[in-house]
Amino acid sequence: MSSSDQSMVYVISDSVGETAELVVKAALSQFSQGKAAITRIPYVEDTSTVDDVITQAIENNGVIAFTVVVPEVKNYLLQQAASHNVPIYDILTPMITLMENRLNTSPKNKSGLIHTLDEDYFRKVEAIEFAVKYDDGRDPRGVLRADVVLIGVSRTSKTPLSQYLAHKRLKVANVPLVPEVEPPEELFDVPSEKIIGLTISPKKLNTIRTERLKALGLKEEANYAALERIEEELLYSARIMNKIGCRIIDVSTKAVEETANLIYQLVHHHSS
Structure with missing residues (x-):
């Protein structure tokens, strides 16, 4: 299978990106091997890096999975993906929202906290x-x-x-x-x-x-x-x-x- 036949999954994180990559790999394990390639982009803290990833996703018919929690970068990423019709999946927000409602407190929205632990x-x-x-x-x-x-x-x-x-x-x-x-x-x-x-x-x-x-x-x-x-x-x-x-x-x-x-x-x- 050539690389052009593969789907590209871009894993973006404002920390190391291990969490997002593991989730993506777990999902891909449910499908035949060789159907997708993963590119991890860690420590994304600026909009210019987001623009680069969006461009690559467009060129390679790729999708994006991310664990960015810093609001400015996260919102920009979502806006750019939507405006360019790039499929995107937010891994952390659904769970953070669930915990926020259950614990009745606001999240810290700081990157890398799991590694601090x-x-x-x-x-x-x-x-x-x-x-x-x-x-x-x-x-x-x-x-x-x-x-x-x-x-x-x-x-x-x-x-x-x-x-x-x-x-x-x-x-x-x-x-x-x-x-x-x-x-x-x-x-x-x-x-x-x-x-x-x-x-x-x-x-x-x-x-x-x-x-x-x-x-x-x-x-x-x-x-x-x-x-x-x-x-x-x-x-x-x-x-x-x-x-x-x-x-x-x-x-x-x-x-x-x-x-x-x-x-x-x-x-x-x-x-x-």
Whole structure:
């Protein structure tokens, strides 16, 4: 089949144009292959580009499908297509109108918003992957790349806090503080305002660790949950936090969500 036998479909968008092209391809899949060729014209923001597409559509007996939402360009496109008898299909307006009536509010009429949402989604995924990779001090290099670094003894909710904050698009690394293990050198190269120390009352931590041992089927008398050991760890962690000069949050009576929101506010207050 020669190109002259094909129909031309011009896909116009004031953004990337992927949405319109997918709709056109879905429609064309209902017909025999080779009957139509698609030309995508993205980022159409001026009337001169509209004139060029209209001219090509006339010359190639083409049709136009579009997802232009900026009123000036959209109206000009519709007017020119009508005056030159070029078949044209508006992909978004029927759905936008339906949503406008249902939601009882006006659309933004801004191009590229779906890609803004996509970027936000990928930032969240990246933050979640970061939290997993740099959890529990696995790779100390992560503290230098993090938006916030959480430090504290075991069972002060460092990991769940890291994941919760990742869903808020923050890259979080966490480092356990253990008396027998020196903190990574990188920790002292991070600005203190980026580090949050987590502390907890000895009795509360004793209860948490005892329950943890039960869940693992281990003896409750293990040194891990011994009050003397816990007090030793907390004293050590307090010295490290004071040396760094970071802000400290007592998580004894706070839910993870409450602590996470507090950290989020502290980080954004500093960056603003």
